[in-house]
Amino acid sequence: MNEIIREPGQWRDHWTNFSFNEFKCSCCNRVEIASDLIDLLQQAREVLGKLIINSAYRCGSHNQAVSNTGEHGPHTTGFAVDIHVSNSQHRKQLIDFFSPKVSGLGIAKTFIHIDLLDKHNGFEIRPNAWLY
Numbered sequence: 775m776n777e778i779i780r781e782p783g784q785w786r787d788h789w790t791n792f793s794f795n796e797f798k799c800s801c802c803n804r805v806e807i808a809s810d811l812i813d814l815l816q817q818a819r820e821v822l823g824k825l826i827i828n829s830a831y832r833c834g835s836h837n838q839a840v841s842n843t844g845e846h847g848p849h850t851t852g853f854a855v856d857i858h859v860s861n862s863q864h865r866k867q868l869i870d871f872f873s874p875k876v877s878g879l880g881i882a883k884t885f886i887h888i889d890l891l892d893k894h895n896g897f898e899i900r901p902n903a904w905l906y
Contacts, residue, residue, distance in 0.1 A: 782794045818871055827857060848887070853890045878901070
């Protein structure tokens with residue numbers, strides 16, 4: 775069951791390779807992250823090894839400052855993260871793992887964006903993939 779995690783006490787024992795703090799907004803330190811997304815990331819770490827989260831939850835004002843998606847972009851929902859990419863082989867591994875499992879996939883030189891958004895979250899254009 776998908777739940778939005780907001781407090782450290784909601785953290786689950788099987789998310790052994792992550793910390794609550796990895797998902798904080800760098801602006802306000804708030805966390806709002808979907809448990810299904812963390813489950814998927816934990817599964818990826820078990821298969822692929824260490825993953826570095828570049829950006830997870832962002833409050834509206836922080837998202838507006840760093841993204842062209844404004845105050846209501848994917849990261850403001852708790853259903854999106856950006857994962858650091860080390861090199862082209864690593865990027866391919868991440869794409870191969872996540873592409874059949876996510877509804878949004880953004881590919882950049884130094885990170886990939888994944889999300890689990892759909893029309894119920896206000897994102898009609900899903901599934902979707904794009905380049906930065």
